[in-house]
Amino acid sequence: MRIAELERDDVLLRRVAKGDEEAFALLYRRHQAALYRFALRMTGNAWAAEEIVQDVFMMLVRDPKKYDIARGTLGAFLYGVARNRVMKHLERLPPEVSLEEKKEDGSGPGIVLQDGFTPGEWAEKREQAELIRAAVLGLPEEFREAVVLCELEELSYEEAAHMAGCPVGTIRSRLHRGRALLLAKLEMLRDLPRRASVMRGTK
């Protein structure tokens, strides 16, 4: 690791404010992946996630002084900005839960084929992944955020509450509702093929 990569965010940000492009690139590389993953898991859309990450860093390019070190880490600040962008995106658009589309263009996240899986097992894994992803994306935004933060990002309740800007009790209650809805949706999605085959059998 180069010495420059060890520099603190606020030091890099000061350099960014003076027009240091390399400092900006370091900051970007340090934070982009986490923001992209969060946006991707929340929106289920790679293009939207890309757009959101770009918007967040564009804000940093245009006005690096918006970040106040006294109010927390740069990571948390960027996360907050990304969260607002995600919520706006979700308000504008209906959730994208089309599994087929993701399968065809390959832009959506999928299961990585690991050694030791037969094609049948791999197909089953992939189907399960698509189901859970569809179930997560089908959750209302606030419950989805709680599930993404606590179950996918694996943050503690306190960290998730900090990110979402709400009390821990609220996160716990949202997570409780989110889990219940998620289980119901999974159940429903798993039943769909069975119902379809039953319908085909009755015809």
Add this chain to the structure above:
Amino acid sequence: MKCEEFEAIGLDAERDASLSEAERAAARDHASKCSRCAALQDSWQAARVELRALAEATRSAEAPPRVEMRLRQEFRAQYRTSKARRAGLIAAWTLAAAAVLVGVVSWRNWRKSQQEEAAMHLNAPQSVSPHPARDDDGAAKKESLALEATNPRELNPVANGESGTLVAGNDLNDFTLLPGVLPLDTDDAAILRVRMQRGALGALGLPVNEERAGEWIQVDLLVGNDGLPQAVRLSR
């Protein structure tokens, strides 16, 4: 623990750091007794495994390189623009400062030239012939004379300090009227200090000691408004 409580806090009791050990034990106890809640917990554990798999699948996801490229372009454009704006601002201020400087220097020069002009007006050096009509002894009077020409009442008796400049006093009492000249109004008269050979005094009608006629002397001439000397005095 009741089923509602178990659903709220029991499903994830092992992970929730805010729960006490007693609450965790109560949740475990309830799950072992209630088949419905035990089934719910199993379902949730299965869902969690799938969530873990989904998290794992997207763990290495990151924004494509084109995002960084676009941001870098935007960054360069942003800072190039602001740099150019700053340079323009500096240039504008520099030009303004230069303009002010030029203005101040011009004004000072103008003032200086005005003052010099006024001073020249007052101190204009002239070659004077004490009496052109009687200029028989021209060689003696072709001296370059420094002149303090002024109204005697306004004459500054203090020498102005310029080397070679002769300054006459304004005291009219020491003057001797030249022969044949009537006393006149001295309001418009001027005093000229001249250097001449003593012999030239003869041309003004004054008696001259022939033995000392070649001596250079300095005299003040009181010149009337007709330009002719009216009176003379030997300056000290």
